[in-house]
Amino acid sequence: MSVVLRENDWAASMIQANSLGKKPSETLRRVARFYMDTYNINQDAARKKLDLFLLQCDPTSSLPKWSDALDFAVSRACKYPAINIDHISVSKNEVEKIDSLEGKQIRRLAFTLLCLAKYWNIVTRKEDGWVNSKDNEIMSMANINTSIKRQSLMFGKLNELGMIQFSKKVDNTNVKVCFMEDGEEAIRVHDFRNLGYQYLMYHGEPYFTCENCGVTTKANDKGNRRRQKYCPECAAIIKMKQNIESVMRRRVSS
Ligand SMILES: [Zn+2]
Numbered sequence: 199m200s201v202v203l204r205e206n207d208w209a210a211s212m213i214q215a216n217s218l219g220k221k222p223s224e225t226l227r228r229v230a231r232f233y234m235d236t237y238n239i240n241q242d243a244a245r246k247k248l249d250l251f252l253l254q255c256d257p258t259s260s261l262p263k264w265s266d267a268l269d270f271a272v273s274r275a276c277k278y279p280a281i282n283i284d285h286i287s288v289s290k291n292e293v294e295k296i297d298s299l300e301g302k303q304i305r306r307l308a309f310t311l312l313c314l315a316k317y318w319n320i321v322t323r324k325e326d327g328w329v330n331s332k333d334n335e336i337m338s339m340a341n342i343n344t345s346i347k348r349q350s351l352m353f354g355k356l357n358e359l360g361m362i363q364f365s366k367k368v369d370n371t372n373v374k375v376c377f378m379e380d381g382e383e384a385i386r387v388h389d390f391r392n393l394g395y396q397y398l399m400y401h402g403e404p405y406f407t408c409e410n411c412g413v414t415t416k417a418n419d420k421g422n423r424r425r426q427k428y429c430p431e432c433a434a435i436i437k438m439k440q441n442i443e444s445v446m447r448r449r450v451s452s
Contacts, residue, residue, distance in 0.1 A: 200224060200335065201317060201390035205280040206232045216254045226252075226271035231280045245272045285388045286316045289381035293400070295361070303342050304352045306394035308361060308377075310340035313393050315375035327375045328365075341394030388412060408432050 200221065202208045209232035212218075212225055219225040229251055233244045248268045252259055288309070296308045314329045314336065322328075329336070337349065353373065356362045363374040385400050387393065389407075395414040399405035404417040408429035415429045428436060 201314070201331070201339070202228070203281065203283040203285070203317075203388065203390065206235055206282065209280075210236075213251060218252075218255045223267060223271065226268060227274045228280070230272045230275035231278070234275060235280055241272055241276055244275065245269070248272065281321060283317070283320055285386045286313050287383045288312060288316075288385040288387065289379060290384040291379040291381040292377065293384045295377050295379075296397070297401075299355075299359075301352075303340075303344065303348075304355060306340045306342055306397055307336070307352050308356060309397040310336055310393045311356075311362060311373065311375050312378065313387055313390065314339075315378065317390070327378060329373050329375060333371060339390055339393045341392055389414070410436070 205228050209225075209228040212229060213232070217225070226248060230244050230248055233239060233247045234241075237243070237247075239247075245268060248271065249261055252261070252264055252268065292312060293309075296305050296312070299305045299308060311329055314331050315327045318328060318330055319325045322330075331339075333349065337343070342349075353362070353364075357364060357373075361375070361377045363376060365372045365374070385396065387396060389412045392414045395405045395416065399407075399414055404419065405414050406417050406426055407414050409427045410432040411429060413429050417426050427433075
């Protein structure tokens with residue numbers, strides 16, 4: 199499950215955009231929960247609204263084919279309340295510990311694990327520092343693309359330094375983050391996509407946060423000194439909207 203800090207706001211934006219997103223099962227679950235919370239309706243009523251949402255996203259979709267997926271989404275939505283976290287705060291002391299690590303990738307990994315541990319502390323209300331995310335999701339958030347072997351070496355190093363602990367259960371790949379330390383805030387995280395880039399941006403590297411969708415992306419370097427406002431995806435959508443508007447205006451005026 200990907201990490202979204204304000205699930206109901208996120209679901210509302212998917213409904214407004216008529217979009218199933220990149221992971222339809224996650225979108226359907228969050229949209230179902232949004233309906234329950236917003237309209238104060240039961241499981242059956244939410245299930246009916248989910249049919250409509252699906253058809254709005256894709257009028258050609260077959261409801262019988264999607265039926266099981268929609269049932270599952272509603273049953274999951276009933277079990278878990280929507281997550282609503284404004285931000286995660288990383289302290290200067292924590293950043294210093296991360297900065298002291300040898301190697302850029304391992305720093306991004308440590309930063310990502312720290313943010314996830316803080317997230318899971320809030321979600322599970324346990325304050326125990328355990329990270330319940332899959333390795334591939336962690337690597338993607340950390341913007342690390344490397345072999346499994348190198349990934350285990352990095353985890354091993356963090357363990358050796360006492361910054362993380364592994365679970366004692368054999369079939370459990372979870373890790374516990376042991377370097378949380380309160381203090382003056384250094385970084386405020388509002389979005390868990392591209393945490394690795396957010397760490398690099400804090401250190402002055404050429405990344406920026408999209409004003410439309412909040413994702414942090416690499417700034418394009420084409421000698422273009424103008425400050426970039428939007429990520430490539432949002433820029434394309436905004437440009438298309440502007441083109442449509444200008445065509446409409448010309449039609450009205452001619
Ligand atoms: Zn964007």
